[in-house]
Amino acid sequence: MINHLMAVFNLTPSDASGFILMGIPGLEAAHLWISIPFSMFYIIGLMGNFMILFVVGKEQTLHKPMYLLLCMLAVTDIGMSTSAVPKALCIFWFNLKGMTVGGCLTQTFFLHMVYTMHSAVLVTMAFDRYVAICNPLRYTTILTNTCIANLGLVGLIRAVLFILPMPLLLRRLPFCANRIIAHTYCDHIAVAKTSCGDITVNRMYGLVIVFLVIGLDLALIVLSYGLIIRAVLRISSKKAHQKALNTCTAHICVMLISYTSVLFTTLTHRFGQGIALHVHIILANLYFIVPPMLNPIIYGLKIKELRDKMGKYTCRI
DSSP states (O other), rough: OHHHHHHHHHHHHHGGOEEEOOTTTTTTTHHHHHHHHHHHHHHHHHHHHHHHHHHHOOGGOOOHHHHHHHHHHHHHHHHHHHOOOOOOHHHHHOOOOOOOOHHEEEEEEEEHHHHHHHHHHHHHHHHHHHHHHHSGGGGGHHSOHHHHHHHHHHHHHHHHHHHTTTHHHHHTSSSSSSSSSSSSOHHHHHHHHHHHOOOOHHHHHHHHHHHIOOOOHHHHHHHHHHHHHHHHTOOOOOOHHHHHHHHHHHHHHHHHHHHHHHHHHHHHHHHOOOOTTHHHHHHHHHHHHHHHHHHHHHHHHOOHHHHHHHHHHHHHH
């Protein structure tokens, strides 16, 4: 796959010098200790998300739109953490800091593409909750499994189209001889900063993506929950209030964890010059391991049907 993308990006053997990823500058002596929670969170996240995929795949009763969306979220969580964490652990454990240009651009593409897809899944889940609460009688006719699959495909196409220009914009830049990236992974702006040329276009495109993806998706989620709250307030029964809101609790928790961390990482990388570099890098890495670890736990605890099925298979194991 990397060789194919290298051909797409018109890379030549002269690019083999690649980049040097420094890990967490200033905390090199603590890399081994830092790797312990990183690897633990990563493994727990993989186990939890693969468990959701396994249980939903095995249980016919869970082949419903809500659980298909959980599977999509699990796939994006696995993709996000796997795109960043293994390389970070190679730096922490074996001091393998080198990365080819092709590998770096490929990682940049997948990191941002998977997150964009992740955001699309969260929007679709908000729409799912809106229909379930505001139009419960039409839920099965509006949100079919085919509809969810089509929405997932649209989200994937959007992610690829939006993110593909990033490595292409990086490829046009003249990189300096000293290609050192003070990070554990190849972030778009971190790679651009190693260039000796003008990176204004890269900065602008990165901000456009932030507003188009995070801004638009957050606006749609807020709109969905605004309509949900309005519908809930019209219900006279307090028990019905609680039941309706309980169906949204898990999604709200996941949404807050995901968007808060990515907004902080994105904005501090561009405007947070006063924040210590090692603090920024640690928090940026936590975004790739904490949400993927917590999401299966949150949904496993909040959704009784899923919790019961996961408990059944866990006991068998």
